[in-house]
Amino acid sequence: MTKRLKLAQFLPYRCNNLAEQISFSLSRIYVERFGVTIAQWRILATLGDGGEMQANQIGRATNMDKVRVSRAVASLRSRDLLERKPCETDSRAALLCLSAVGRRLYGRIAAEALQWEEQLLQPLTATERQSLFGMIEKLETRLVEMEEPA
Numbered sequence: 672m673t674k675r676l677k678l679a680q681f682l683p684y685r686c687n688n689l690a691e692q693i694s695f696s697l698s699r700i701y702v703e704r705f706g707v708t709i710a711q712w713r714i715l716a717t718l719g720d721g722g723e724m725q726a727n728q729i730g731r732a733t734n735m736d737k738v739r740v741s742r743a744v745a746s747l748r749s750r751d752l753l754e755r756k757p758c759e760t761d762s763r764a765a766l767l768c769l770s771a772v773g774r775r776l777y778g779r780i781a782a783e784a785l786q787w788e789e790q791l792l793q794p795l796t797a798t799e800r801q802s803l804f805g806m807i808e809k810l811e812t813r814l815v816e817m818e819e820p821a
Contacts, residue, residue: 688790700783705776710735710743712780715752715769719777723766725758777799 678684694709700709707715713733721732730740744767747753752773758764769777790805792800 696791697784698788701780704783705780707776707780708743708746710739711747713820714743714747714767715773715780716739718753718767718769719774719781723756723768725728725761725766726763729767744805746775752805 686775690810696711698709701712702709710733710777713735714729717732718731724732726740726744727737729735730737733740735743744753748755750772751770754768754773756768758766794802
């Protein structure tokens with residue numbers, strides 16, 4: 672007998688639904704309170720955590736396509752939240768970083784996002800939290816292994 676797919680027990684389905692619910696719930700903070708879209712927040716958070724990056728690096732880090740990154744970058748630059756600097760290693764590319772205004776906004780949103788995350792994780796013990804992040808890392812590593820040619 673063939674094993675039957677049950678969505679309630681299918682990991683990709685459950686993870687996708689959870690990710691969408693988390694993203695939507697968290698987005699209320701930065702969309703409603705700060706006027707920042709999901710794509711814009713991903714860029715602010717990526718640069719806030721990683722410093723200067725090229726647009727293509729941001730795209731890879733956030734899993735966003737080139738057009739979405741470009742539009743969000745343009746919007747953030749129009750609000751003076753990002754600065755663009757020449758790239759010393761590639762004259763065709765530019766490095767993006769948070770401006771002083773962008774760093775302040777990032778700090779305000781990040782503080783609220785961390786509070787929100789703490790509320791979400793509240794039912795989990797410290798050990799469960801550690802296990803959860805450990806399992807996520809194992810699955811991320813396995814996905815990379817599965818993509819490598821045999």
